[in-house]
Amino acid sequence: MKRIAIYHLETLLWIARLGTFRAAAERLNTTQPAISARVREIEEQLGIALFRREGRNMVLTARGRRLVKECEPLWAGFEKALLTASGFEGATGTVRIASGEIAAASCLPAFVHAVERDLPGVTLEIELDLTARMLTQLLGAMIDMAFLAGPVASPGIRTAEIGSVGLVWVASRATARAGGFVQSLPVWSIPSYSPLHGVMMETLALHGITPRSIGTCNNVRTLIEIIGGGGGAAVLPEPMVRGLLESGELAEILPRPTRTIRFEAAIRSTECDPVVLELFRRAGELRMDG
Structure with a gap:
């Protein structure tokens, strides 16, 4: 033997x-x-x-x-x-998770807190990244799980839908009071690889709006600061600007787009690590706040 x-x-x-x-x-x-x-x-x-x-x-x-x-x-x-x-109480190890910025703001904190409470021996390493890069890293086993904008279609990826997020067209309160798009505002957006960019272009075409310019930034929180400072208008995830809308710092200046952004948890289709599979099961029970 x-x-x-x-x-x-x-x-x-x-x-x-x-x-x-x-x-x-x-x-x-x-x-x-x-x-x-x-x-x-x-x-x-x-x-x-x-x-x-x-x-x-x-x-x-x-x-x-x-x-x-x-x-x-x-x-x-x-x-x-x-x-x-052992009910996974004795689970140990490090699990590497990547997330898009919107998912990180909407559902990741609750997920992390639940893992820390229920699986104290499991350490999470979390990075924010872009969907395309997360898919590459997931397939290359550089990360174990990802929270990303979907739908994702890949034979090497297994996904679980975790909900969708509604979008709103917003500008600062002063910009909205001055007439919004009547002024031929500049528009800001996430770059073209993001579904947000597609919704932005669709909405402008639907309403026949020609903006003064279209600027891009790959960070949603920075976009919110630009818009809040009077820098123009943007279509943004409603959960991330809800508080600013309620306080009146931002205002909606166009009807809400009917299209939402869908999100999924993803692992490799060949994944067999039981801790990763347990976290994926838990991720599949999440629901986006949107």
Whole structure:
């Protein structure tokens, strides 16, 4: 009987998932030499080569790929059985999450607080990013889960809809009182890769409005400050400006667009880490405030 420990298999699977010994070492909170030593131990016990060098990279051999394929569901089942038995109270590890700015403002804080309360051994690393970049990072296993604007259609991605956010056309109170678009206002928007930009263009065409100019900024909170300071008009997520509308600092200057922005939680379709799957299940129960 080959003497392979559980941590050997865990090491092998994380190298396969993340692509490098260094990334696996970071994930397992150890050093790269320790990871290399574990790989050597597995290869010595099995009498086969699991990796081969290609340039600066180490890639799985054919027999290594087969071992990973056959062991991954066994490892996932083992982890899930232990965590389910404890109600996930003993779950540990670091989960990397990326989110768009709107989702982060609308539902991410409640999600984080629930994870901290129910799964105190799980550490979250959160970054704000753009949808296109998040998809690339998710497919490349650089992040574990993403909250992004959808719908997302990719064979490598599994998603759960978490709701949608309504939009409003706003300007500062002084700008609205002066006549709004009658003045031929400048318009501000998120750049063209965002669904917000598409709604902005559709609405201007629908109402026959030709703005003085269209400026772009990739940060919604900065856009809100620009508009609040009298810099023009913008279509913005209603939850992010609700307080300013209620206080009168901002005012609506066009009918609300009928189109909303849909949001989804996403993981890799091949994801089998039980902690990530549990967080994805919890994310699927979220509802956007919009």
